Amino acid sequence: MKTFVHFGGPPNILIDGRPHLGTDKLVPLLRNFRHHLRELGVAIRFNTRVDDFIVEGGQVKGVVVSDSNLQPGSVDQKLSFDAVVLAVGHSARDTYSMLLRHNVDVTPKNFSVGLRIEHPQELINNIQYSELAAEVQKGRGRIPVADYKVVKSIGEGDVKNDIEQVDQNRSCYSFCMCPGGQVVLTSTNPLELCVNGMSFSRRASKWANSALVVTVSSHDFEPFQSHGSLAGVEFQREYERRAAMMGGGNFVVPAQCVTDFISNKLSVTTLPPSSYRLGVRPSKLHELFPPYITEALQQSIMMIDKEMPGFISSEALLHGVETRTSSPLQISRHRETYESTSLQGLYPIGEGAGYAGGIVSAAVDGMYCGFALAKQLSLFAGDIEAIFGKAQKQTGSVKY
Numbered sequence: 159m160k161t162f163v164h165f166g167g168p169p170n171i172l173i174d175g176r177p178h179l180g181t182d183k184l185v186p187l188l189r190n191f192r193h194h195l196r197e198l199g200v201a202i203r204f205n206t207r208v209d210d211f212i213v214e215g216g217q218v219k220g221v222v223v224s225d226s227n228l229q230p231g232s233v234d235q236k237l238s239f240d241a242v243v244l245a246v247g248h249s250a251r252d253t254y255s256m257l258l259r260h261n262v263d264v265t266p267k268n269f270s271v272g273l274r275i276e277h278p279q280e281l282i283n284n285i286q287y288s289e290l291a292a293e294v295q296k297g298r299g300r301i302p303v304a305d306y307k308v309v310k311s312i313g314e315g316d317v318k319n320d321i322e323q324v325d326q327n328r329s330c331y332s333f334c335m336c337p338g339g340q341v342v343l344t345s346t347n348p349l350e351l352c353v354n355g356m357s358f359s360r361r362a363s364k365w366a367n368s369a370l371v372v373t374v375s376s377h378d379f380e381p382f383q384s385h386g387s388l389a390g391v392e393f394q395r396e397y398e399r400r401a402a403m404m405g406g407g408n409f410v411v412p413a414q415c416v417t418d419f420i421s422n423k424l425s426v427t428t429l430p431p432s433s434y435r436l437g438v439r440p441s442k443l444h445e446l447f448p449p450y451i452t453e454a455l456q457q458s459i460m461m462i463d464k465e466m467p468g469f470i471s472s473e474a475l476l477h478g479v480e481t482r483t484s485s486p487l488q489i490s491r492h493r494e495t496y497e498s499t500s501l502q503g504l505y506p507i508g509e510g511a512g513y514a515g516g517i518v519s520a521a522v523d524g525m526y527c528g529f530a531l532a533k534q535l536s537l538f539a540g541d542i543e544a545i546f547g548k549a550q551k552q553t554g555s556v557k558y
Contacts, residue, residue, distance in 0.1 A: 165190040168359075176305070180359025208253065209234060211242065211260055211504070218242045218503035241503045241531055245524060246510035248485040249346050251391055253510070263490040263500035264387040266379060267512050270333065270483040271397065272371035272455055273443060273476045274353050275416065276432060279303055279338055279366040281473060285466045303337040303361045306368070306466065310458040328373050328450075330458035333483055335368035337361050340433035341477050343409055350398035351405055351412075353434070353477050365433040369480040372454045390486030397447060401479040404441040412441030416474040419444050420456055430473050443478050488512025495534060496527040505531055522546075 159177065163169050166187050171177035179187070192202060203223075210222040220238035246253050257264055283291040286304035293301040309331040334354065338361030344354045355367045379389035382396070404412035411434050418425055422444045432438045444452050463470040489506035490499040491513075498504040507513060507520075507527045514520035526549060532538035 162187065165194070178357065178359070178361070180361075181356045182358045210256060211501075212236060212238065213260055213501070216502055218501060240535060241505060243505045243507060243524075243527060243531065244489070244511060245508045245520075248482055248509050249344070250510050251346070254388060254391060254487065257489065258387060260501060262498060262504070264487050265490065266376050266387060266390045267484075267486060267488045268373060268375045269390065269486050270329075270331075270371035270373050271394070271447070271451065271479070271481045272330070272333075272369055273478050274341055274355060274367055274369050274480050275459075275474060275476050276341060276365050276367040277469075277471065277474045279364055281468060281471060282306065282337070282366040285468050298360075298362075303366070305335050305337040305366070306332060307335060308332045308458075308462050308465070310461050312372075312454040312457050328454050330370065330372045330454050333369040333371050333480075335366075337366045338363045339367055340365060340435075341367050341411070342434070343411075343436060344482065345398070345402075345409065347398075348409070349402055350395060351402035351409065352394075352398050352479060352481055353411060354480065354482075363433060367433065367477075369483065370455055370458065370476075371480060371483055372451050372458075374451070378448075378450075387487060394481040394486060397479050398481055400446055404443075404446065404478065405439050408436070410437040410439050412443060412446070412478045413438035414441055414443040414476050414478075415472055416459060416470055416476055417472050419476050420459060420470065430475055432475055432477070434477060438475070438477065441478070443476055446478055484515050485510055485512040494530070496530045497534070 159167075159172055162171060162179065167179055167183065171179065196202065205226040206223050207226070208221045209224050211218050212220040212222060218241070220236060221242060222234050222236055224234050225232070244253070254264070280291070283294050283304045286306065287294070287301065290301055291304075293299045294303055309329060311327060312330050313327045336355035336357040339355050339357035340363055341353050342356050344352045355369065357363070374393065376389070379393050382389040382392040385392040401412055411432075413429055413432060413434075414424065415426060415429065424440060424442050427440055429438055429440055444456075446452075447455075459470060489511045491497060491506055491511070492499055496505050496507065498506055505527055507523050509515065509520045514523045526542065526546060529538055529542040529545065533542065
């Protein structure tokens with residue numbers, strides 16, 4: 159956090175309980191990062207895609223890259239290195255396929271899927287602050303715009319209502335809540351539709367949005383087992399394709415009023431306003447996912463409404479689909495050295511490798527790996543744990 163402030167981040171992130179930079183503040187911050195790294199001798203290449211590894215004798219010796227600025231048919235470039243740190247994001251599906259071609263050990267991992275719910279920010283302010291909501295004043299008042307964080311356990315038989323119980327225990331929770339924000343597109347293929355949320359630094363928009371997602375595991379990927387280690391990726395793609403078809407193309411997002419979603423019907427043809435800029439289309443989102451996901455979402459929304467009366471509202475709008483909460487797979491690595499267990503010289507880190515669940519945890523994972531690799535290359539002789547503390551291994555992730 160001190161590094162963020164040093165390079166231009168607001169000082170209040172050092173003391174805020176829920177620090178927030180804002181998408182607009184990231185642009186100059188990253189520019190400052192980049193200038194600093196270049197002064198240290200780091201080469202940064204834009205418009206360059208890693209297409210393959212150079213592997214000799216079971217060890218990575220470099221990468222093969224293509225440059226989008228070159229003419230079609232241009233020869234790919236080979237770059238040689240002592241080691242390759244693979245720090246891709248959780249949507250790097252072409253890289254995942256490339257890893258399998260080199261027989262890199264990859265295993266499916268649990269993640270979560272669901273929908274993004276959006277309310278008028280004023281409604282959330284009223285729910286959370288009651289009579290103090292008038293003090294918010296679009297982020298300029300003495301009270302910050304209201305947010306929320308909810309987690310519900312569904313399917314243990316302790317929830318009794320008219321909806322049939324889901325077939326196993328699942329967690330349903332809010333994810334990446336964006337007060338005063340907007341719903342944004344995150345698709346990497348025009349035939350697949352995926353959304354997320356963001357907020358600018360002032361959080362001054364009139365909407366509040368959050369993902370409501372349900373945990374899924376390898377048990378749910380069984381219909382896609384023919385895709386092997388990429389079964390979770392194909393699971394994501396299936397529902398992203400369905401969402402794209404529901405939206406009708408051109409990245410129009412399928413949307414449904416929360417009240418209709420709860421009732422398994424589509425009664426309105428005119429939706430409440432949405433922050434999503436490419437358009438929304440009234441759709442039967444209750445038919446998008448398998449019943450066990452839909453029912454878990456419905457149950458959790460009703461449970462949330464009991465704690466936050468007014469959460470179920472005709473002004474609340476669900477957007478489909480949110481599938482990329484974290485990586486659908488994990489690239490196996492040694493605990494102490496951070497090196498791949500199946501390909502020497504490869505160091506998979508961060509969210510795309512399945513070892514982080516967000517910006518900060520991915521950054522910390524990168525710092526641990528950086529020191530571990532420096533030690534491996536005899537560039538650092540100290541004790542990593544003396545600097546950062548000991549990383550605690552957990553199932554599916556690393557806790558720092």
